[in-house]
Amino acid sequence: xxxxxxxxxxxxxxxxxxxxxxxxxxxxxxxxxxxxxxxxxxxxxxxxxxxxxxxxxxxxxxxxxxxxxxxxxxxxxxxxxxxxxxxxxxxxxxxxxxxxxxxxxxxxxxxxxxxxxxxxxxxxxxxxxxxxxxxxxxxxxxxxxxxxxxxxxxxxxxxxxxxxxxxxxxxxxxxxxxxxxxxxxxxxxxxxxxxxxxxxxxxxxxxxxxxxxxxxxxxxxxxxxxxxxxxxxxxxxxxxxxxxxxxxxxxxxxxxxxxxxxxxxxxxxxxxxxxxxxxxxxxxxxxxxxxxxxxxxxxxxxxxxxxxxxxxxxxxxxxxx
Amino acid sequence: xxxxxxxxxxxxxxxxxxxxxxxxxxxxxxxxxxxxxxxxxxxxxxxxxxxxxxxxxxxxxxxxxxxxxxxxxxxxxxxxxxxxxxxxxxxxxxxxxxxxxxxxxxxxxxxxxxxxxxxxxxxxxxxxxxxxxxxxxxxxxxxxxxxxxxxxxxxxxxxxxxxxxxxxxxxxxxxxxxxxxxxxxxxxxxxxxxxxxxxxxxxxxxxxxxxxxxxxxxxxxxxxxxx
Numbered sequence: 001x002x003x004x005x006x007x008x009x010x011x012x013x014x015x016x017x018x019x020x021x022x023x024x025x026x027x028x029x030x031x032x033x034x035x036x037x038x039x040x041x042x043x044x045x046x047x048x049x050x051x052x053x054x055x056x057x058x059x060x061x062x063x064x065x066x067x068x069x070x071x072x073x074x075x076x077x078x079x080x081x082x083x084x085x086x087x088x089x090x091x092x093x094x095x096x097x098x099x100x101x102x103x104x105x106x107x108x109x110x111x112x113x114x115x116x117x118x119x120x121x122x123x124x125x126x127x128x129x130x131x132x133x134x135x136x137x138x139x140x141x142x143x144x145x146x147x148x149x150x151x152x153x154x155x156x157x158x159x160x161x162x163x164x165x166x167x168x169x170x171x172x173x174x175x176x177x178x179x180x181x182x183x184x185x186x187x188x189x190x191x192x193x194x195x196x197x198x199x200x201x202x203x204x205x206x207x208x209x210x211x212x213x214x215x216x217x218x219x220x221x222x223x224x225x226x227x228x229x230x231x232x233x234x235x236x237x238x239x240x241x242x243x244x245x246x247x248x249x250x251x252x253x254x255x256x257x258x259x260x261x262x263x264x265x266x267x268x269x270x271x272x273x274x275x276x277x278x279x280x281x282x283x284x285x286x287x288x289x290x291x292x293x294x295x296x297x298x299x300x301x302x303x304x305x306x307x308x309x310x311x312x313x314x315x316x317x318x319x320x321x
Numbered sequence: 322x323x324x325x326x327x328x329x330x331x332x333x334x335x336x337x338x339x340x341x342x343x344x345x346x347x348x349x350x351x352x353x354x355x356x357x358x359x360x361x362x363x364x365x366x367x368x369x370x371x372x373x374x375x376x377x378x379x380x381x382x383x384x385x386x387x388x389x390x391x392x393x394x395x396x397x398x399x400x401x402x403x404x405x406x407x408x409x410x411x412x413x414x415x416x417x418x419x420x421x422x423x424x425x426x427x428x429x430x431x432x433x434x435x436x437x438x439x440x441x442x443x444x445x446x447x448x449x450x451x452x453x454x455x456x457x458x459x460x461x462x463x464x465x466x467x468x469x470x471x472x473x474x475x476x477x478x479x480x481x482x483x484x485x486x487x488x489x490x491x492x493x494x495x496x497x498x499x500x501x502x503x504x505x506x507x508x509x510x511x512x513x514x515x516x517x518x519x520x521x522x523x524x525x526x527x528x529x530x531x532x533x534x535x536x537x538x539x540x541x542x543x544x545x546x547x548x
Contacts, residue, residue: 041500041514044329048458056464059464061407062407062463062464065391065408066409106406107395107485157536160532163533167530173529183460237525238518239521239522
């Protein structure tokens, strides 16, 4: 049985870790881009960012003062049991958000959309968002927090099957160019692309692809993996680097996720995570231990299952850790 | 290749900055600041520019002539002061309409923010008043900037406007890095760089057929069918 307090403590810790410590996969990806970057200004920006991440970790201060919209992704093992139940988990996540906002400190960004009123703690109606998924043959709960900037770098468009890969490339370029100018998208970033699903799930899949898959990860479908690589190269050929200056550093990595969609349509969404890509994951084990990591391991074979059942033999290895 | 890259010129500026020191800055220079900077964005502008309330700091320009478009991650430290963690700029283009009046009312000569402002704002508003624009770098160097904030000198309208919109006066040291976007002639680094990038954009779309259904924005005539 997982204790309610264990959830709150872990959520508080990952709020701090996400805000302060840049994930190593992302740091490695950006350092790799510095070596290839030929633009003076763009490369200066990237080096400053690396200095900034070192300062954040040394001083234990947030790497970016814009907290973005802090939120959670929770993956629950099918055998997991938690004291206080799952409403209790949601309460713990809201409590941890308020506590971390005060202690880190995080900027209280969340306001009512119409009245602009706030509680100064990043908690409110539908905030923080909590998305749930499940995992077979497991008794743990994974809690991931993502702090992603909330204003720029995302678009959605309903395409049609005849628009094909050309259409996806156009939406991809349109989004990166529109929000890359002056660097409003805070590039270079991990870019997530959602293809298919219903409209809302198209957005959700693209967002999760950007925020919950690490640099270097490839979609298990080799043709989608090839598309990811092609889009990454296309983005880095725009000629735009960090802050929209001349350069080649736009896409640290590109992740595509798909969902079965309407036979007449091909919805597409594009999402850029931040130059300060902030994510952290805690695994709450059934024996009371908590372990921390930066790879959310969100897209398991179970998540991507195609038929009524799921590939039972693969799930245990893919979800171990 | 890496060996072809050039180092950018670095400058250190004491605030309030003199007209001579400001005139020496060129687009693309890297700047670090010492002295006092203040934050002001739409909440403060609304009060002072629109509602004509008095500035809460007497003779602001003699204390600081640098306006930072920023909302700090700050929280009360329990001892009557504030704990400032990260410091990051917010996008400045939204404040364009207030700026001419604000510069006239305060004597501000340095505007600091995210992403610069329109080239017209530089030519028509900032440059004629001897003011320049500095942009934060990468928009995420919150920890480096937070490190440069040595003390909160004072905070005004905190109750009324909240942490994000209040007017904060920060004592800073080696505060940066920033990049000079516009100089006193109104030249803009973002504009120049944007033009260079734009030159290659058409070629990217060559051979990619347009989608079957267009969107408003691709045509601005709302009477058009989008097919």
